Amino acid sequence: MRKGTFAGDRERWLAVVLALGFAVGACGPPHPAPHPLTEGDGGSPAELPPPPQQATPAVPKTLYDRLGGKEGVGQLIEAFVQKLYGEKRLNRAFAKLKKDAARDTKFREMLAEQLCAETGGGCTYAGKEMKIAHKGLRITNAEWHVFIEKFTEILVERKVEEDDQSEIFSMLGKMQKEVVLK
Numbered sequence: 001m002r003k004g005t006f007a008g009d010r011e012r013w014l015a016v017v018l019a020l021g022f023a024v025g026a027c028g029p030p031h032p033a034p035h036p037l038t039e040g041d042g043g044s045p046a047e048l049p050p051p052p053q054q055a056t057p058a059v060p061k062t063l064y065d066r067l068g069g070k071e072g073v074g075q076l077i078e079a080f081v082q083k084l085y086g087e088k089r090l091n092r093a094f095a096k097l098k099k100d101a102a103r104d105t106k107f108r109e110m111l112a113e114q115l116c117a118e119t120g121g122g123c124t125y126a127g128k129e130m131k132i133a134h135k136g137l138r139i140t141n142a143e144w145h146v147f148i149e150k151f152t153e154i155l156v157e158r159k160v161e162e163d164d165q166s167e168i169f170s171m172l173g174k175m176q177k178e179v180v181l182k
């Protein structure tokens with residue numbers, strides 16, 4: 001039988017009990033971590049951030065928008081008509097129009113409305129069909145090219161992108177056979 005003092009046994013038991021207690025404490029259920037959204041600094045619950053916004057897909061700009069919308073197209077047509085009227089090679093074609101205020105105003109309005117309609121501006125062109133509008137004017141191919149030359153000058157002056165210029169010219173090109181009549 002092993003000999004020992006009561007005091008010695010008691011110390012050993014104490015050591016075992018302490019060690020067990022420590023171990024249980026260390027392995028006990030973990031303290032829940034403070035919730036980052038509701039328990040900021042231990043004071044009142046922090047406000048929840050707003051839910052993430054759904055990104056609105058960007059609506060692509062129309063050619064009309066890129067030309068400056070109503071104002072830009074209006075300025076473009078005004079500048080264009082000034083050029084047409086100042087061009088000697090187009091005197092024959094525009095001589096009567098220049099002197100007739102009502103026809104001149106209508107011409108400018110219809111050009112702007114047509115350009116708006118053709119470039120996605122949402123207008124409805126209410127003017128005459130190209131064949132009808134130019135009937136009897138006997139517009140030649142040479143005059144057609146001067147008209148396009150003047151339009152090009154305006155687009156360049158207004159710094160319209162080359163891709164947009166191409167889009168406009170392909171649109172105008174389709175009307176050539178209705179404007180230039182044999």
Ligand code: HEM
Nearest residue numbers: 093103107110111114127128133139143144147172175179
């Ligand atoms: C694609 C090229 C062209 C377009 C988009 C165009 C467009 C128009 C438009 C919208 C009108 C007004 C129609 C209306 O009154 O209802 C018009 C009239 C007229 N256009 Fe053009 N045009 C083009 C080419 C030309 C050319 C090359 C000339 C001459 C060089 C010309 C000379 C005229 C004249 C003189 C009128 C006035 C007719 C009138 O009031 O009786 N156009 N054009």
